[in-house]
Amino acid sequence: MASTVELASSFIEGAPPGELADVVAAHNGEIAGIKSGGGYARSRVVYVCGEADTFAGKVIVSGFNELEDNRYFDPESQTSFEVDHTTQTASAAQSYALESEHADLIKSLLKSFGVHAREHYPSCSYGVYPIENDTVIAIVLVANRYSPNNFWNGRFRAIYQLPVSSLPSALTGNIHVDVHYYEDGNVALNTTKPVNISIPSVSAESIVSRIAATERDYQEALNRAFVQTSEGVFKGLRRQLPITRQKVEWEKVGGYRLGQDISGGKGR
Amino acid sequence: MTLAMTIPDPNATPPHAIGDNDLLRRLNPRDTKTNLQAITTIVPDLTEDLLSSVDQPLEIRRCPQTNRDYLLCDYNRDGDSYRSPWSNEFDPPLEDGTVPSERVRKLELAANESFDVYRELYYEGGVGSVYFWDLDDGFAGVILLKKGVTPGSQSSGEWDSIHVFEATDRARMSHYKLTSTVILHLANKTEALGDMDLSGNMTRQVEVDLPVESDASHVANVGRLVEDMELKMRNLLQEVYFGKAKDVVGELRSLGPLSDANRDRETQREMIMSMQK
Numbered sequence: 001m002a003s004t005v006e007l008a009s010s011f012i013e014g015a016p017p018g019e020l021a022d023v024v025a026a027h028n029g030e031i032a033g034i035k036s037g038g039g040y041a042r043s044r045v046v047y048v049c050g051e052a053d054t055f056a057g058k059v060i061v062s063g064f065n066e067l068e069d070n071r072y073f074d075p076e077s078q079t080s081f082e083v084d085h086t087t088q089t090a091s092a093a094q095s096y097a098l099e100s101e102h103a104d105l106i107k108s109l110l111k112s113f114g115v116h117a118r119e120h121y122p123s124c125s126y127g128v129y130p131i132e133n134d135t136v137i138a139i140v141l142v143a144n145r146y147s148p149n150n151f152w153n154g155r156f157r158a159i160y161q162l163p164v165s166s167l168p169s170a171l172t173g174n175i176h177v178d179v180h181y182y183e184d185g186n187v188a189l190n191t192t193k194p195v196n197i198s199i200p201s202v203s204a205e206s207i208v209s210r211i212a213a214t215e216r217d218y219q220e221a222l223n224r225a226f227v228q229t230s231e232g233v234f235k236g237l238r239r240q241l242p243i244t245r246q247k248v249e250w251e252k253v254g255g256y257r258l259g260q261d262i263s264g265g266k267g268r
Numbered sequence: 269m270t271l272a273m274t275i276p277d278p279n280a281t282p283p284h285a286i287g288d289n290d291l292l293r294r295l296n297p298r299d300t301k302t303n304l305q306a307i308t309t310i311v312p313d314l315t316e317d318l319l320s321s322v323d324q325p326l327e328i329r330r331c332p333q334t335n336r337d338y339l340l341c342d343y344n345r346d347g348d349s350y351r352s353p354w355s356n357e358f359d360p361p362l363e364d365g366t367v368p369s370e371r372v373r374k375l376e377l378a379a380n381e382s383f384d385v386y387r388e389l390y391y392e393g394g395v396g397s398v399y400f401w402d403l404d405d406g407f408a409g410v411i412l413l414k415k416g417v418t419p420g421s422q423s424s425g426e427w428d429s430i431h432v433f434e435a436t437d438r439a440r441m442s443h444y445k446l447t448s449t450v451i452l453h454l455a456n457k458t459e460a461l462g463d464m465d466l467s468g469n470m471t472r473q474v475e476v477d478l479p480v481e482s483d484a485s486h487v488a489n490v491g492r493l494v495e496d497m498e499l500k501m502r503n504l505l506q507e508v509y510f511g512k513a514k515d516v517v518g519e520l521r522s523l524g525p526l527s528d529a530n531r532d533r534e535t536q537r538e539m540i541m542s543m544q545k
Contacts, residue, residue, distance in 0.1 A: 002306075007306040007310055011291065011295060014295055014296055014299070014303075015295075016294055016295075016296075019294050022294055023291060023294050023295070026290060118526070119525045119526050119527060120521050120525070121521055121522070143521060144520075145519045152516055154516040154519060154520050156520040177517055179513050180294075181513065182294070184470060184471055184472065185469050185471055186293050186294075187466070187468030187469070187513070188296050188297055188298065188465075188466075189466050189517075190296065190298070190464075191461075191462060191463060191464045192463045193461065193463070194462055218461075219517070219521055220523070221458075222461065223517075225456055225464050226514045229423070229425075229454055229466070229509075229510065230506060230509070230510040233417055233419060233423055233425035233454055233456075234425065234454065234505075234509070236417045236419060237391070237415050238415065238502055239391070239392065240499070240502060242389035243389075244389075248382075248385065248386050248492075248495055250382060250491040250492055251484070253381075253382045
């Protein structure tokens with residue numbers, strides 16, 4: 001049996017995009033908020049932190065750029081910052097010098113990936129980080145669109161890892177799309193697409209162009225899947241009209257026997 | 269006859285009327301069962317409220333008397349036993365299980381017969397069950413329909429309809445109040461797509477006065493109400509699951525380069541401006 005803290009933390013991890021604060025506040029915080037305690041730090045959710053005074057944009061908070069004491073770093077702005085997970089805000093920025101043997105590759109990846117991200121994601125944050133003792137480079141993208149007034153929120157996340165010890169190699173990772181729609185109901189789209197991309201050469205431009213092609217192919221596959229599921233599985237569950245194209249004649253499908261055999265006319 | 273708690277309080281909060289604060293409206297509808305267990309572990313006080321107000325996919329059981337499948341819900345439960353709509357018997361057997369009055373049972377039988385035809389016409393398979401119970405000034409009932417498909421090993425779909433209604437007697441009329449929930453789970457997996465899961469539930473309500481000549485009118489009235497509601501909800505689900513969700517993905521990521529789109533918008537704006545001059 002999972003502990004109360006683990007159960008509460010699972011709610012925080014499972015919070016839909018843009019609704020973490022609502023999940024924490026539900027039932028006066030009695031379930032996810034208070035009970036989870038240190039659940040935020042444990043969950044290692046990749047999410048985007050709200051704007052703080054010192055940052056021009058939003059920054060990524062993930063296990064890949066975590067320092068200690070709730071501090072995280074951003075190689076592009078060369079700063080580290082403290083994160084309040086409850087309010088999802090960053091503060092107390094300090095300059096941070098990236099220490100990596102692959103600093104040049106990281107910088108050129110940031111540049112190329114930034115161009116790609118801005119071309120396809122109207123609202124996004126990204127980061128490139130050395131991880132696992134500088135043997136792997138992580139490329140992370142988070143794109144959010146929140147429209148709570150229209151009862152929907154969405155999030156696109158791409159997380160890639162490139163082993164740099166034996167270049168050129170292959171990029172592995174996952175693309176996740178989460179959409180939540182909750183007007184008089186609760187509907188969620190959750191996808192996970194594992195990717196494995198071979199890298200022809202160790203240039204940032206060629207790596208990013210392979211990523212761009214993979215993301216495009218995936219979005220096209222997802223768009224096709226919406227149409228196929230609608231035309232296939234959904235139609236197979238319930239027809240829009242019976243095969244006769246006629247609605248049910250309720251007086252003739254069994255109910256008439258009730259009038260004749262049972263109540264003999266007037267019902268009550 | 270025991271006055272079991274399976275008879276719903278007509279004044280109780282309907283399933284859809286979930287407060288803004290409710291956690292289950294936020295959490296993944298695919299995991300409702302697990303989340304429900306977790307919440308009630310943390311806050312046991314909520315157990316009864318949640319179990320009676322949260323719609324979960326329906327379970328199927330086979331009636332030992334008739335060998336026909338029927339659906340389980342809170343409305344045909346008494347203790348740990350469930351009443352089969354085909355035999356009117358509880359399984360496991362109950363000596364004093366709550367059953368409808370003779371008149372309402374006859375209506376229930378007729379409704380089951382009619383909705384069986386309805387199920388064949390619209391679902392071409394699946395399982396259905398109708399349960400009625402007496403009210404002081406009329407009667408109430410629930411119409412349940414369930415169908416699952418697995419066309420390939422890698423894709424699956426499950427549809428659960430739960431229609432709860434009350435019919436209140438008026439002079440030569442009856443006032444019907446219908447609350448309908450559809451739970452729809454769809455899953456898809458291919459090499460190019462990876463895993464795709466579209467899950468959720470939607471609830472809608474309608475109230476209407478309809479003429480009643482005999483008891484047979486009730487079955488036809490409820491039948492038409494449910495038929496119209498399911499058509500509306502099917503269209504709504506189609507719009508949300510395949511239209512809205514796809515649109516949001518398009519809002520998150522643009523297939524074409526945004527700089528082209530911005531340039532096109534700018535050109536268009538300039539054209540409109542020049543035409544206005």
